[in-house]
Amino acid sequence: MNKRQKQKQKTREKIVSCAKELFIQKGFLHTTTSEIAAAAGIAHGTLFLHFPAKESLILEIMDTVLEQIQAALQPVIAHAGNLDEIIRCYLDLIEQHEAIFSTKAREMPFYGDELRRKLLFRDAIIRGHFHTLFQQGIDDGIYRQVDIQTALTFFFGAIHYYLSLKQIFVVDGSVIGKFKDQIISTFNALITIPKTEES
């Protein structure tokens, strides 16, 4: 690879990494191509030599970022004994990368069909693991016999709600961090078969 090709690749990588950071922080919809160019230290026009349109940038970035993040959950899921454990890990992961998950929750309805489908597919995989462990808990007589799909929608719906309206719950810091314990304990309380209610 000669000097020119090397430089070109370097520029492209710089664009991707800067765009990624900006998308996570400000969201895709409110990041301008000029901002990306400025952050990458290149001219506005250069951006369009590497990517035909702004849309093609997010296609490349959003999915791969979430893929990497969610892949980190995989090994944990594999030897997760129970639902409680996986919930904790999942929420820790979201808290850790809260900016991008918040952006995703807010903006997903406005993404193109292709990207939205990809993102929802990733979610569905994780949800599937939750489902399995939930079913296991029911079979083991720990959890109540409820409609798992709907019960999980209560859970994921609440997370989605906190993330998409994050700005009203916290000024700085993490929403999930703030409500994590309540979410976990309340969800657990609701789905667990009580020994005795009066105590």
Place this chain on the structure above:
Amino acid sequence: MNKRQKQKQKTREKIVSCAKELFIQKGFLHTTTSEIAAAAGIAHGTLFLHFPAKESLILEIMDTVLEQIQAALQPVIAHAGNLDEIIRCYLDLIEQHEAIFSTKAREMPFYGDELRRKLLFRDAIIRGHFHTLFQQGIDDGIYRQVDIQTALTFFFGAIHYYLSLKQIFVVDGSVIGKFKDQIISTFNALITIPKTEES
């Protein structure tokens, strides 16, 4: 009321009804003031004689709907209905105005601070009624002693989730209509103290 006042009111109503229709179809963010004016058959400038800014339009529209809902819920609360009753009533009303609520769920994070605050305030009032009846149910020994705030976030979060991603759940028709029964029965099952789990 003289001819002038009558005409003015008529124009105002025309603006509101056309704006509402467009907000439902295209969303508030993607409806332009020019479109509204064109649909209402008035000049672009006329719109700003009746409303100081675009945001005040959606505020009035959402206010009207939310007030209707609050009014419809009032009798249920008045004659000491239970949570189950108010949930049913609430979901029926949401289903009735689903298009506008779906738009609101999707777009709220992007509204200006003031508008969002006002809309959330209306939501909070309705949520307050739920809280009261939930507490009553706990006191009566019908519901389990759980964190009411968080439990309600599971409920409203799920509704929010269905509404904001409506497009992936149904092509035409109502999401709430589709999932209403499941939502109600599962939420009830979760919060109610079970007589005996094995049956």
Place this chain on the structure above:
DNA sequence: TTACTCGGTGACTGCGTGCTCAGTTAATGG
């Protein structure tokens, strides 16, 4: 050294937006 290639530049264009304001028209009231 020279002719050519090609990544990079940034002023510019075209478009869409919310909102304004000088001017028009018609109802009002003395």
Place this chain on the structure above:
DNA sequence: CCATTAACTGAGCACGCAGTCACCGAGTAA
């Protein structure tokens, strides 16, 4: 009948945006 008022008009403004293109200059190959 006419001066006043108030609803209405629509061209135009200021702004922000994604995307373009004529030009530049360093790298390349002969």
